[in-house]
Amino acid sequence: MQSQGQVRSANLAAALACLRDGGPRSRARLAADTGLTKATVSSLVAELVERGLVAEGAVHRPGSVGRPGTLVELDGRGVCGIGVEVNVDYLAVLALDLGGAVRWESRLALDVPGLRPVEVLARASAMVAEARAGGAAGAVGITVAVPGGVQGSVVRTAPNLPGWVGTDVAAGLADLGLPVTVGNDADLSALAEVSAGPHAGVPDLVYLTGEVGVGGGVVTGGQLLRGSTGLGGEVGHLALTPGDAPCGCGRRGCWETVVGLGALLRAAADPDDPLRDPGRDLEDRLADLLARARDGDARTLEALTGIGTGLGVGAAVLVALFDPAVVVLGGYFAVVGEFLLDPLRTALAQRVDAADRVALSTLGFTAAVRGGAHVALQPVFTDPTTVPLEASA
Template sequence: MGHSRPVDQAGLRRGNLALLVRTLREHGALSRAQLAVRSGLSKATVSSLVADLELRGLVHSTGVSAGGQGRPGQLVDLRATSACGIGLDVHVGHVGALVTDLAGDPIFSRRVACDVPAMGPERAVDQLAELAGQALAAAAGTVGPPVGVTVSVPGLVDTGTGTVTFAPRLRWRDVAVADGLAARTGLPLERIAVDNDANLAALAELAAMNAEPGEHSADPVADLVYLTGDFGIGGGVISGGVLVRGSVGFAGEIGHMAMDPLGPYCSCGRRGCWETQVGLGALLHACADPDDPVRDPTLDLDQRMRVIRARAAQSDQRTLDGLHQIGSALGVGVSILVNLLNPAVVVLGGYFAALPEWLVEPIRNQVVASVLAPGAGGARVVGSRLGFTAATAGGALVALRRVLDDPTVVPPTQRENEEAPA
């Protein structure tokens, strides 16, 4: 029976403070009257809540509205530098970091190439901690210490303890990432979260999509499936605006859907997993012979994608056939996801996002052919907006949620003296 928790006065106020912060984050500066209209709260309540947010330094006055329909009023906006969140990223071939301010704008972004499976978990977490130190230094110079840090990992994560349970592509089992990062950086453990990369990317894509309303529909998207494309394939599922995590947090293991009992062996030890059909290895195998330069293992993903795109643009038949094969196999799996989840949007991330001109159409054809609902239940298949930065952007967003969900975690009066006189 869902949500059976008592609500008290303090919880009510927290919820409405959060509503105002989110409204400003989505729409930019607004007058108190406009905030009241958009939030559904009364003007008196909005004025009281804005005063509270000003005391916490989270909003400030930014001039007078240009008029328009209503009377001119003093504008309120987020003080973007009042808080920041850090997204960190561990992947097969790199570690990365992104710091964003309260408005979601980047302050610091860096990616360091390294062979994470070969390094082993200890040295990889050393490398991650070094990068986190650079991110913290960058934040200290502009916005102060982060509200939170979220580490993105391509694998199964026990989010309760911040431990990576199993990440086959990294060759990690039971790696205590949050503990390791806290010990190395001095960050408080309760501010460090670890999550699956596709889950974080899905949240970031949803936020990016809904920040540009009206493109396809007036309603914000609430049901989305995100696919990561690399050697491994991951998935993030959002239903009704909420991430589908499953009972232990292991939902979204799309890459290991059993598609073919006689198919090739997978990194997980089983046969015919979806990622053996549509992962980067399958693409390279389909598009190029073993001695082809694009299969050189020292190439990074961007370089490979440039080669594949150039060949496809020149109508190289082997490349086009390979892309069509991958697109069709992607379509079979996507149609299972659409039959099961009826998403409004399926977002192709990772390497798929570099090749939408050749992948989207075979996927759509397969989905229309294989989904029971008329018109595939309205599902659109689109390339990622955020590309390879989706997971770190999602990490920074989740880190900021501590403030976005409950602005009272920032104490009042802390920044009172810094405010410009009204």
């Protein structure tokens, strides 16, 4: 039997989740949607206001009869979740408040494989500290996205960051004094897609991200597919191609050797071309590549067509396996997507009836770090009493 305190906590969580999922509403509507009494809802709202998690906003006038009500909405401006992304050539930090607004965002071009994990985590820690001193005051937790498989907070596989295998990421950020969780970058990106934007609430979705490697996140029945060892969605290492190019995982012929960022840059530019300079910010390099494609550069267009066709071949397998409502392209795929969609859909249509299910992510390179921030906020939605009453002061 639940204690009175547990029941209270569960009711607070139900009210907060209702506002998160359904938007602002009156106390009467909140009572109807949660099945709680109006008196209980009034008490819950008063406590959530004291904790700085909700605010009373505009006057609600559903009709001409009776007293108008006051809308209750998520506030949480003093409560943030922080996402951190460690990728091959950059670090990123993003903070979301309880209402989903971005309170801080920063990005650092960095040759991560060229540094020891402890050095990279020290830089990430400094970026988080800067965020907390800026717009991310009231942080309640951190979630770190890494391009590999994770068990607990330890990196277990990382084909493109082999020096990170065995690294306890949470221990490396312990000096920040906040709870730290760690997840796969593509999984967190998929969660971001179903939590916000045009695909919010879609129960069956496949997310593909293109970076140095290729990652995938699969949401089925509204749940993230993790697999028995947490490596579900590692689609970049499927042997989907006839080629035998070596992959960072040690095998040959992996899908990412054909459609990963390295494959695109090798096909589009010579080794001494600035496009292939890892010291430059990736978004700057992709902007240059897009400019060449829009100017009609034959080599660039041919390279992009090859990537799109290769994506369609692999996506067909994933559609046949998971039957998603939508396949979302993220990472660099989304940035150059205008040149990938036609060859991708052509290759897809030749194999499965799903050419209309492909969409470009609107989150761009922020998907993983945004998904991390969402996860970092989840404990507040699970138990709002974790935020002290004085948070609103």
